[in-house]
Amino acid sequence: MNRKSNYWGTGRIGKSILLFAPMMMLIMLMLLGSASGGDAATQIARLITIAFFGAMFFLIIYTGKTDKWRAVAFIVSALLFCIAFIHNLILERGSMTFSNAEELSCTIPFCHIVTTMMIIPAAVKQTILFPGSLVEGFASISAMFVIVLCFSIVLGRGFCSWGCFYGGWDDGTSRILRKPVIKKVNNSYKWFSFAMLIVMALWSAEAAEPTYCSWLCPFKAVTENERIVDTITLIKNIIFTLTFAVLVVVLPLLTKKRIQCATFCPMGALLSLFNKINIFEVKNDTSKCIGCGKCEKACPMLAIEKRCPTLTCSKCGKCVDACPTGAMRFHIKGTPIDKHTTIARTLFIFPAYTFLVTLCGGSVANGLALIINLFI
Numbered sequence: 001m002n003r004k005s006n007y008w009g010t011g012r013i014g015k016s017i018l019l020f021a022p023m024m025m026l027i028m029l030m031l032l033g034s035a036s037g038g039d040a041a042t043q044i045a046r047l048i049t050i051a052f053f054g055a056m057f058f059l060i061i062y063t064g065k066t067d068k069w070r071a072v073a074f075i076v077s078a079l080l081f082c083i084a085f086i087h088n089l090i091l092e093r094g095s096m097t098f099s100n101a102e103e104l105s106c107t108i109p110f111c112h113i114v115t116t117m118m119i120i121p122a123a124v125k126q127t128i129l130f131p132g133s134l135v136e137g138f139a140s141i142s143a144m145f146v147i148v149l150c151f152s153i154v155l156g157r158g159f160c161s162w163g164c165f166y167g168g169w170d171d172g173t174s175r176i177l178r179k180p181v182i183k184k185v186n187n188s189y190k191w192f193s194f195a196m197l198i199v200m201a202l203w204s205a206e207a208a209e210p211t212y213c214s215w216l217c218p219f220k221a222v223t224e225n226e227r228i229v230d231t232i233t234l235i236k237n238i239i240f241t242l243t244f245a246v247l248v249v250v251l252p253l254l255t256k257k258r259i260q261c262a263t264f265c266p267m268g269a270l271l272s273l274f275n276k277i278n279i280f281e282v283k284n285d286t287s288k289c290i291g292c293g294k295c296e297k298a299c300p301m302l303a304i305e306k307r308c309p310t311l312t313c314s315k316c317g318k319c320v321d322a323c324p325t326g327a328m329r330f331h332i333k334g335t336p337i338d339k340h341t342t343i344a345r346t347l348f349i350f351p352a353y354t355f356l357v358t359l360c361g362g363s364v365a366n367g368l369a370l371i372i373n374l375f376i
């Protein structure tokens, strides 16, 4: 019997259902708890969303494969988030573009990536920077800051594979081809994201605007962007489209690596630092490792060096799934590497999946409702 089929030993179905039941209740609470009413499409969409997230969780537990089913939930979440987000913008604002005046009056939505540019103004001037102007006092973005902080303390850079509603884009494109066209990507490119973090934090503090959002963010191409009214806004939009096309579509497709997340995103670099204080990690039990290198080849984040996951690991579990001997595993720091593997994995997956459903469940249901409405 191989490692995967022996994941739970005897009583696999029963144990899987036992773990699945509390998560299913949580999912139902999260997706039905605050929601009531709605048209038929909304209600059908909610039920499908519950069934979908429930099924993916069950498969993660039952099959012992983490990344395979996590990725399905993560990629679907990213696509439906963007559909729901754009639709909301059009409903609220009449357009997916925003004007400079709206940006300066802080009436446009923000995402977690902006927190990387808030650090210096918040620390030095006790000022929350978003977006495009310095606003004295704390705005509602502090709520996003708290969510990201809690997530990062519990899961470290796990946010990039279990929480970020953008990450599913390059996670998805990096899986389209069976084999990479560009076979080797130098692992050291991942340090470029740390340079991005430092440059963006300093540049934003100096310019008093979130410069990454204003000038570089690839996801502006699939969410909202500044209305083209002059040469500057035209240049910005060309940059957004180019960064999306190159970093999120073409390079991930050719390399099978999450190039935007691994090498460019300043948020990813910041979250990597939380891996240091986080109790969960992915670790190689070197006594079982045969040195085949499948983990390093599989890792989309360029995080594995000499067969060992490093600081930038996003805990996606792809290397764990790929490892033929079970050497690569989820682990709780301070415990013996060769014991309690299933418990460590389960303890990690529960909060990680809860965060995924919390952050993405609502937009998946909304996106699905829109699609269903197209047909009925």
Ligand code: SF4
Pocket: 282, 298, 299, 300, 301, 302, 303, 304, 309, 310, 312, 313, 314, 315, 316, 317, 318, 319, 320
């Ligand atoms: S080291 Fe493993 S778990 Fe970490 S990012 Fe790479 S593939 Fe995912």
Ligand code: SF4
Pocket: 284, 288, 289, 290, 291, 292, 293, 294, 295, 296, 307, 322, 323, 324, 325, 326, 327, 328
């Ligand atoms: S895939 Fe597993 S056995 Fe192969 S090098 Fe990585 S940890 Fe070792």
